[in-house]
Amino acid sequence: MNPLQRPNAPAPQRVSVVVVGAGPAGLTVGNILRRAGVDCVVLETETREFIEQRPRAGVIEEWAVRALEQRGLGENLLQKAQRHTACEFRFDGRQHRFSYSELTGRHHYVYPQPLLVTDLVREYADVRGGDIRFGVRDVQVHDVDTDRPSVSYTCLRSGQRQVLHCDFVAGCDGARGVTRRSLPDDEFRVARYDYGIGWLSLLAEAPPSSDCVLFGIHEDGFAGQMPRSPEVTRYYLQCPPGDDPANWSHERVWAELRRRLAAEGAPELVEGRLIEKRMLDMHDYVVEPMASGRLFLAGDAAHLVAPIAAKGMNLALHDAFLLGDALVAHLTQDASSDSAGRDSGLQGYSEACLRRVWDYQEFSQWLSDVYHGSAAGEPFRTGTTLARLRRLFTSRAAAVAFAEQYLGTAERY
Ligand SMILES: Cc1cc2nc3c(=O)[nH]c(=O)nc-3n(C[C@H](O)[C@H](O)[C@H](O)COP(=O)(O)OP(=O)(O)OC[C@H]3O[C@@H](n4cnc5c(N)ncnc54)[C@H](O)[C@@H]3O)c2cc1C
Known part of the structure; x- marks a missing residue:
């Protein structure tokens, strides 16, 4: 049955952007949108407690910390993170x-991912008043090749199917998410490498x-x-x-x-x-291009880099800065104004992300040879x-x- 037509479902809602996934990528996109006054909903399959404790990354690059700071997201990190110089x-x-x-x-920062996620959730939900829905089930993305896409999901508490109509979908649901599967098969390729x-x-x-x-x-x-x-x-x-x-x-x-x-x-x-x-x-894998129609992938949803050089979360943040800024430019600038400037961020998004992605992938391969060569x-x-x-x-x-x-x-x- 078409999930948009289930009986007894609550009335569909409309927002500008649906962000799927509340990891570093999705929460950063959500925060950038909220700061600019753009309405959005973040959907997350896990609970808030779970994502605030899930241990993973720790090393954050200096440029990423500066970019978080510029967007009002780096205060705690700058107070508490260790600086590494060697x-x-x-x-x-x-x-x-x-x-x-x-x-x-230059230096590196060390700040555990759960602390960053905790800061980002607090800022998004408690400070900027953002809408975030935890424990969602069976998320599905629809009609991204039209200018009226939507995202549907089952609410854990009510068991009801909910539909969110939107202008854009940000697919930030990590390596095991669903949004990548919504890209049309004939429009993208996945390049994989197994160490x-x-x-x-x-x-x-x-x-x-x-x-x-x-x-x-x-x-x-x-x-x-x-x-x-x-x-x-x-x-x-x-x-x-x-x-x-x-x-x-x-x-x-x-x-x-x-x-x-x-x-x-x-x-x-x-x-x-x-x-x-x-x-x-x-x-490792890389999805190219990282966007189709109104769906834009960010972070591990689009590319996985084994934690050899501590690059995955940094790439996720890089995508999120570009995507958040591009969506804000598109959604807040007057449509009659310079449309090239308004749309260039979204149009160039995939290419701009992928240049850094491939560079970091190549470095990880090089470093992998150094780490593992003697044991071959x-x-x-x-x-x-x-x-x-x-x-x-x-x-x-x-x-x-x-x-x-x-x-x-x-x-x-
Ligand atoms: C052991 C380890 C160490 C690492 N160390 C580093 C490091 O030092 N530095 C570094 O830069 N990177 C590191 N990484 C990589 C880093 O953790 C990831 O690249 C980063 O988490 C990617 O962020 P993301 O937001 O794209 O995805 P995620 O953090 O995976 O977030 C995706 C979110 O989407 C949710 N989700 C999944 N499916 C759905 C769905 N269908 N609907 C709604 N929500 C969904 C998930 O629950 C999750 O909360 C490490 C990874 C590992 C495993």
Whole structure:
């Protein structure tokens, strides 16, 4: 049955924009729209409590923090986030500190994703009075190829089907969302890349063992440490794809981390209870173009980048800034005014996003070779991996180029 015609359904509502998904991308778009006085509804399948606690990213690039600040969304972050100025590679049994701030004057911020999501929900719903509906079910997008699209969903509490008519749909529902599937098959392509490796992703109730991000390059596999807060630290361990987290006991995890991150003079790892242990099959994808008709995708809904270089949330924010600003320009400027200026943001949206997306994907592939090359069991790859690493510490030009990609500071993409 056409969900728009179900009997006893509440009367359809009309808003300018329906944002599907309340992750960093959707909440940022929602906040930009609310600040400009554009009416919108954000739909989210999970509860508010759940999204405010879901642990994932931590590293946010400086340009993204500035862009949040410019939109009135960075106050808490700037007060509480840690500033990181260096990362450390461990190979050949030694510590090799890479001080990217000394090279470039730029830094990274570390602010756990749940804190950012909490700030964004509070600002959107409690401060800017935005409409956000949690626990929605069976979201469907309709008629995006017309100028009267709509989104329908089932309300968890009433069980009733609700329809929202709108001018635009922002598809910000992440890697497992539904909006991507609403793009017409013959109008877009999905480019995929599979690294053929797994990462055991861990969160430990323990302070970081170093003040910076650690990359352990080891013949038995990569190990990484990403500080999140004084109490919680994220660790990664390379393992075969599809491995079962149950194979990794507390003792095995810490023994392996200690071995792969060992280096002369390095402090002992601080152990703690493992509060998250999940397997990531490392892969990437990119949807091109990121828009069709009145549907615009943003963030993981449009592109997934394995957390090798900590880029996914940064890309999600980049899309959201472009999409939010473009929708505001279109919806708030007088239709009789310069229509090229009014529409250029939306027309150029996909291309503008994809330039940075592909750049970050390429960097993640490059860094993946560095992380995993020594563990491939091929002496040739071990040799080239170590050559790449040594170059970072012997050639200033190579170091500056790496820092630019790691920090996402290229002048143009
Ligand atoms: C272990 C790990 C570590 C990471 N570390 C980093 C890092 O340090 N730096 C970095 O930049 N990135 C990192 N990332 C990536 C980052 O977490 C994601 O790229 C980011 O969450 C993408 O934001 P998003 O808003 O596009 O999607 P999401 O955060 O996935 O949000 C999508 C939202 O849509 C909701 N949703 C799904 N389906 C529907 C539906 N049908 N209807 C309505 N709502 C729906 C979901 O519940 C979710 O709330 C990491 C990822 C992982 C897994």
